[in-house]
Amino acid sequence: MKYFYLITLFFLFSCKKNGENLHPISDKIPSFSKAEMFYENKKMDSAFKYFNEASTYYLLKKDSIRYASSLAYLSIISIEQGDYYGSEELNTAAIKYLKQPRDNEYLLSIYNSIAISRKNLKDYKTAIIWYNKALNVAKKTDDKITIKNNIAIANAKMKNFTEAVKILDSLYFNMQNAQNTRLKSKILDNLAYTKFLQDSQYDAEKELNKALTIRNENNDIWGLNASYAHLSDFYSNINKQKSLLYANKMYEVATSLKSPDDKLEALQKVILLENDHIQSRNYFNIYQKLQDSLQTARNKAKNQFALIRYEAEKNKADFLKSKAENSQKENQILKQYIVLGILLIILVWLYFGFKRRKKRLQREKELEVKNTEIKYSKKVHDKVANKVYHVMSEVENIPVLDKDELLDKLENIYHISRDISYDDKDLAVEKDFSKQLSKMLKSYSSEIIKVPIIGNEEELWNGVSETAKIEVFYILQELMTNMKKHSKADRVLIDFERENNLITISYSDNGVGIQKHSPKNGLKNTESRINSINGTINFESTTEKGLKINLSFPAKN
Template sequence: MNYNIRFLPIICIILFSCEEKNVTSIVSSNLNYEKAWDLLSFKKNNDSAFYYFNLAKLEFDKINDKVGAGKSLMNAAIIQSNEGDYFGSDESSTQALKYFNETKDKDYIVSVYNAIAISRNNLEDYKTALIWYEKALKVSKDSLEKIKIQNNIAVAYSKLKDYKKSIEIFESLLNLKLTNQDKKIKSKIIDNLAFTKFLQNKNYNAEPELNKALKIREKENDLWGQNASHAHLADYFKEKNPEKSLFHAHKMYEIAGQLKSPDDEIEALQKLVNLESTANSKKYFRIYLKLNDSMQTARNKAKNQFALVRYESEKNRADLLKSQAENTKKNYQLLVRNVALGLAFLAIIISFIWFEKRRKRVKQEKELLLQEKELEVKNTELRYSKKVHDVVSNGVYQVMSEIENTREFNKEKILNKLEKLYEKSRDISYENASENFKPKYKSKISNLVESFTSNVLKSVIIGNEEEMWKQISSKVKSELLVILQELLVNMKKHSQAKKIRLEFEKNENQLVIIYSDDGIGFGESIQKKNGLKNMENRIVSCDGSLTFDETIEKGTKIMISFPQKFI
């Protein structure tokens, strides 16, 4: 007898027992589930039941009832397994697992694990079946259920020809104290253990134990068990006593007919074909071919029908989701329109208020800008007046002193000095005109440094050429002015320097600024207070770096650099 088909009643009992716990609440909430349950349990109409279980799942999905949807898939898997659609059953069971909670729904999860294992058994994938049986055993809390699962595990090991492991499990189960209510499972273990020992050793006398199991099953009116016993006895006596083997094959065929189990009928017919006389063998062979063809046709038809029902269900589900999505989209568009109108009205009010404030602010800014421009013009005039005084006036005064204090003076020498003074005055005029026309970044640097110089504090700037600043990014130039200003303010307040020096260098990789003075320096440790901290933050914002030279004995030396990407 085929081991696999005998597992189906077990899984059906397990799954149906799970169903009975909550059937009242489900019936009241899902009419499709109620109808499917009635067709499966009482009318034995598997095709229609499968159809309504799929409809029930869709209804459960609508109300987000995951347990209900999982049960619908679980029952659909039972139907597919009963009809020989083992791949379909495996797929439905796997989908059902996604709906169950590992903590709250352990009873259902055990049943689904068993269903997957049985499908794998029927597909003769015993290694995978063992994995799922082990999962079921780990989750199960019911002692009798655990025994049934362990029995199935032992059978799977036997199918893999690991007879030693199989026998160990069967013997451990027999050592358990089973009650009178467990006689069916006890007879199953006795029968399976004896037959496995025979498979391990063909000389083993399994007849007493096989007959013992058969008597228990006959007493308990266990037709499925009797079917299994006769199958094992037929195989056991096949070489030892063909007449007894033939007797048990006939008994198996008779009981399989009562059970309406085509798989077992086919297995019994195979035995009869090999054991009967030539004439009878041909008769049973014709019956075998007819039944096998009929069964395969029915199963193929069922598989196609299940696939079609599942396709229609998924299509309906897709249509439902599409409809829901469209409704959601319409509601969303309506909401967006209302919100947009509200925001537009609010924006008009805010814009009016903002416009009025901006108009006043712009007016104030224009007045301030005008004042700043006027002040800038005055400062420029004062600055260049000072330059004229320092360069031209002092030079002329020096020449006059020289003429006054020299009795005999060199005319050419005096003319040369006057020409130099003329050139200096022309340069000052040109600089003034150029700056007024279009201020240069070079001038901004020079003016900034100059604003901190005095008779006491002198400055030297090296490399501040307009050509250098053409490729430098506006961000770096903007930040650099503030950085230098912060540096010079700090110097003015704390360094007591008499001389400062600024050097600007640029190569392919970076822009480098070196500042140095002859002041008191920072001492043993550099304390980055607010000013220096702000300066460093600005440098970092341009990916630059700030380095203090602590090796010099007197004064301060700082190097600032910016990377290539800002050049």
Template sequence: MKKTLLFLVFILGIIACNKKKNTIIPIKEIIFDKAESLFNKNNNDSAFYYFNKVVTNSRDSLHIARSYNFMSIIQSGAGDYFGAQESLMLSLKFLDGEKEKDFACLSSDYNELGLNSINLKRYELALIYYDKALFYYNKGIKLSKNTGFNLTILNNKALAYQKAKKYAQALKIYNELIPEKSKNQEEYARVLSNIAKTKWLQNSGYNAAPDFLKALSIRETENDLWGLNASYSHLMEYYQQTQPDSALRYAGKMYQVAKKLNSPDDKIEALQKLIELVPPNQIKQYFATYRKLDDSLQTARNAAKNQFALVRYEAEKNKADNLILQKDNVEKNYQIIKQRILLAFTVLLILMGSVISSIWYKKRKQRLELEAQNTIRENKLKTSKKVHDVVANGLYRVMAEIENQDGLNKDHILDKLEVMYEKSRDISYEEPQLADQNFQEKISDLLQSFATETTKVVVYMGNTAELWTKVSGDVKYELEHVLQELMVNMSKHSEANNVAVRFEHTDNHINVYYADNGIGISEGTQFNNGLTNTGNRMNNIQGEIIFDIKAEKGLKIKISFPVS
């Protein structure tokens, strides 16, 4: 809430100090213009530095007074209220109450003194500070010629009456402001909320909720964050004794808005109420945040006070040193420094460009080399996989047929070898060979080709033409090589004499069940490249292969993949 008041005063204070009968007072000095520009951009540290240079070097009394006025606003915003009061008193020394050209800045000084008196009340528990604030506001109103600034001073004066518990006087001013403020919804909501709070403070039985909620509704419509912050604070205080749950809710909302506004004072106020209202098990969380924020705020304010004092000290010291130098030397040094900065900046720019270009080139070269290496590695892996799956397993299958079949058909074997020859020639091609229309027969022949005198291979129901009608050629290709790899491993390693394979179609998936009565696979067995490739092939078709290595005897495998 304090930040809202300070922000409005900053803006109107600037207008008051810059205008005389709606005409901007001309300021010729470049340093002041620079300081004012920095202030308007909220770059307050730099602005304070340049305003201090003005008060140290300028000979224009009004110019100096206005600079002190700006410095006080910066100090007050940083929590340095005693320093702000000192700057305002120095500003008044350079102003003449009989000269109309000084009236605007005098009015702004008195308004700022009133605000600082209210702020200092937190540190000195004495009613005299409120009386001082009222005294300064009255003087400010008499001197101000700006209607908008007068309304701001009157609002501040009413607030001083409220804090001094002079509620009747406060309400009288607020009621006078309502017609003026009703033209501006945000200002109307501010005065309406202040009236409701003043009446409630005057009479604890007064029902202030309707006006508080009306002001809140206006501020929500206008998206007035500072106004919402004030409304939540008023509602939080109003409901604290009668409806703690509502008070807790508004305290939480105030804390969220204060975080958006980055207002340390309002965050601390909200956290204090949250600590009072939340259940005991949540107090520790909020208290830790409160303590950290309060310590940070105090540190920042102490640093600001020290910084302002240091700036003034350095300025005075530099002024004494500069009196020794001649004007020509100052100009020469200025030009030399300017040239050196320009030269240094140019050299730095060139160096930075060279470094950035070098780094970019090296990274680009490394990236291209890495991409080339990865491409070569991937091609090698793909070729190795094809050699194993297509050539090696195919040859093994032909060898098994030659070894185990009586009445060998020479032409049949030659045809298969020719197929293997063609496949080996085209091993580098990426496109898989698609399965033909009689895929069920192809799978049956594949499985039966591994049957021997000592190993019986049984293909149970399920391997029908209808089963494969909706399966894509790519999926058939991958599945054929997976089954071939399993049968090759069975023939080489399992020592099985019975192998059974079953197919089924359930829930838009095809499942293939393999079982043998061989030696099985023990836990911890490292799969060779062939079995590793089966896993990769199943991933390619969004399927899975599961090895049941805990079977009492032999090996059981489940293959499952979506139909489409």
């Protein structure tokens, strides 16, 4: 009966009402609006043509929602014209462009439409599968009830009456207080009719009439059509007059609804029930003419629809071919622009790269000059200033100083200052480095300043490179010089330790601490020197305990 695919239209119209808010899709084009107008006026050939035009447009514009909506309309028109396979093909194409859960309302309509096509092809088992798909995406309670009702009817068609009654009975029980009386009357009518089909002795009269009364009160014309069909079947074996009465009423309603399928069903009932052979023959002639005209019209519509779709596909293919050719030309032009753009970028990159390189070289030269200045400044500080102060300390602390020895030391300082630009080391590491180092450290001691040294044995320096020895010598010389200048200490302790490959030197004095004599350049140089031999240096200073410095470095790098 046409009543079943009207449900699909209901789902689709619901999508139309809500779809604008659910999906940001483009406005309807004129062909879609025309198609809707023709559909509402029952001009299906024109409606099909314009819905097909709209579907092609929306497909090319990648508007998946409108495209699926257009195909859904086309599938419903195909069902009305009896083209169930064509309808299923259209719906299957629409599914590919819809996604869950975003497009569930559209999928609900399409799944239901496929189920109706399968039902009309009497493939009830497959119809139930698609009804269940629709049930899985349905959100509204009434939609779920309607789909379950359709599943029950499909089971009844397969004579699975027990399952059908079970579903309908559950639905009706849960709808006792339902406000939707139309839906409630439908469930009641189908439940009573299915029980009658299951057991021909079942008295369904009261329930069928109750459903009929509700439908009359609601002016539910499609519902009345179904009620008259069921009542006619119910009375067919117990009261043929009543059965004929309801068959005639069904025919009148089907005629007012312009539903040829329902008119044919009603005429079948009338022909079988009519006792007047002449009247029965008249009805048979009407039935035959209606069936022939309906079949002819549907065959014509199917052929016309097939031609419309063929021409649309051909036009789409021509359009896509033209678009592809234009796209190819555009791609060729784009490639040329890209090549020119790349060349331009390369030229710009080379230009700016040259400028950057020029600036980098200039900065490197400036940095080289600066580093050279720092290098010589460091050499002057380490090799001249510290040695001068060392000699001054000896003069101050040694009561009787050999004049020749003093002159030799001053001459050595002179040669160092004269040859300051050379890289030759002014310090020659002696074979007994520990004694050389202790001698330098002791030179800072006096009657006032005591410099005890712990652990500076020759074994300590086994395997240590000459470079490391020189750096350590200058670091300790710097520390002693700063102590003598600034600390006001009267006791300095220097403790040497070696554990495996790590040498640790602890310096401590009881002076005023680093707060009073900041490291300045000299102590900063000690950091760069210790870093050059992969070592570390830590300063600990308080006003109460003086200065503590711990430095450590690997004996073998």
